[in-house]
Amino acid sequence: MNRKDVVAVTSRSFSKNKILINELKSRYEKVILNSDGKTLVGESLINFLEDADKVIVGLEKFDKKVLDYLPNLKVITKYGVGLNNIDLVELKKKNIRLSFRPGVNKTSVAELTMLLILMSLRKVHTSMVNIKDRIWSQEKGQELTNKTIGILGFGNIGNLLADFLKPYGCRIIAFDIKKIERELVKQCSIEEIFLDADIISIHLPLTDSLKGLIDEKLFKISKKDLKLINTSRGGLVNEEHLYNFLLDNQKAFAAFDVFEVEPAFDSPLLTLKNFFATSHLGSMTKEGVIAMGLAAIEGLDENSK
Numbered sequence: 001m002n003r004k005d006v007v008a009v010t011s012r013s014f015s016k017n018k019i020l021i022n023e024l025k026s027r028y029e030k031v032i033l034n035s036d037g038k039t040l041v042g043e044s045l046i047n048f049l050e051d052a053d054k055v056i057v058g059l060e061k062f063d064k065k066v067l068d069y070l071p072n073l074k075v076i077t078k079y080g081v082g083l084n085n086i087d088l089v090e091l092k093k094k095n096i097r098l099s100f101r102p103g104v105n106k107t108s109v110a111e112l113t114m115l116l117i118l119m120s121l122r123k124v125h126t127s128m129v130n131i132k133d134r135i136w137s138q139e140k141g142q143e144l145t146n147k148t149i150g151i152l153g154f155g156n157i158g159n160l161l162a163d164f165l166k167p168y169g170c171r172i173i174a175f176d177i178k179k180i181e182r183e184l185v186k187q188c189s190i191e192e193i194f195l196d197a198d199i200i201s202i203h204l205p206l207t208d209s210l211k212g213l214i215d216e217k218l219f220k221i222s223k224k225d226l227k228l229i230n231t232s233r234g235g236l237v238n239e240e241h242l243y244n245f246l247l248d249n250q251k252a253f254a255a256f257d258v259f260e261v262e263p264a265f266d267s268p269l270l271t272l273k274n275f276f277a278t279s280h281l282g283s284m285t286k287e288g289v290i291a292m293g294l295a296a297i298e299g300l301d302e303n304s305k
Helices: 018-025 043-048 088-093 106-122 124-132 156-168 190-196 216-221 239-248 286-299
Strands: 006-009 030-033 054-057 075-078 097-099 148-152 171-175 185-187 199-202 227-230 253-256 275-277
Touching: 018 030, 018 286, 075 286, 088 097, 097 286, 106 124, 106 156, 106 199, 106 227, 106 253, 106 275, 106 286, 148 156, 148 190, 156 171, 171 190, 190 216, 216 239, 239 253
Parallel strands: 006 030, 006 054, 054 075, 075 097, 148 171, 148 199, 171 185, 199 227, 227 253, 253 275
Antiparallel strands: none
């Protein structure tokens, strides 16, 4: 460790956490925090990082246009998971080291996923709205027990979600590019999952080949009361096609924590009664933030990729 290295933190939630700030400052003399809470993009990101030797990044985009203006940058360490916001080819060309710890936020995200699954079946959020409007609706929901659950992406979060579902006796079918070797989990194609599942939860990375993967072709073969949960990445689902599907199938439901464009204040999906949203807070628990932050701090020096 070189205590003289200048470390910048672009992540807003890291920059607000006193525990993580104190830990980082105990290791480095010069720390630059995104304490204004601004979203750093393009030129503002470059200006923020102009003196940095190392950087802790969240969702900020590090592409060639940004990296070309950061000749002093030696290390990028990821606060969270998913590397779709970082141009890995350019890092290699520029000899910038990268550190990330897969699965560091798996508990927080899997727990939110369970919450959204249960909510999609019981629709408790609409009950609160009805009560405020003096409507005692008592709308019937569904039980999770014995449902067929499709999990798209069976990595750290997908595996933990399967653990959480065990007590409910659900039949689990899953898609992953790697062979799934887990008892009582049937590996299927994405098409097979959309044909068969009552509930589908997305846990895939966002890559060029997967962008817009879930579209009208898959919605056409799915059950008309499908419940779709996305706590992974915005852009995996064609949101226009999802809107049309939900509009035409009022018994279907979707709950998203992520959107292709964020903040998603203007998303047409928000106008639908059978859609629910949270504001990209899957990993935003006290425990999750600390785990991600400590992993990112350690990655400033423990990096080899």
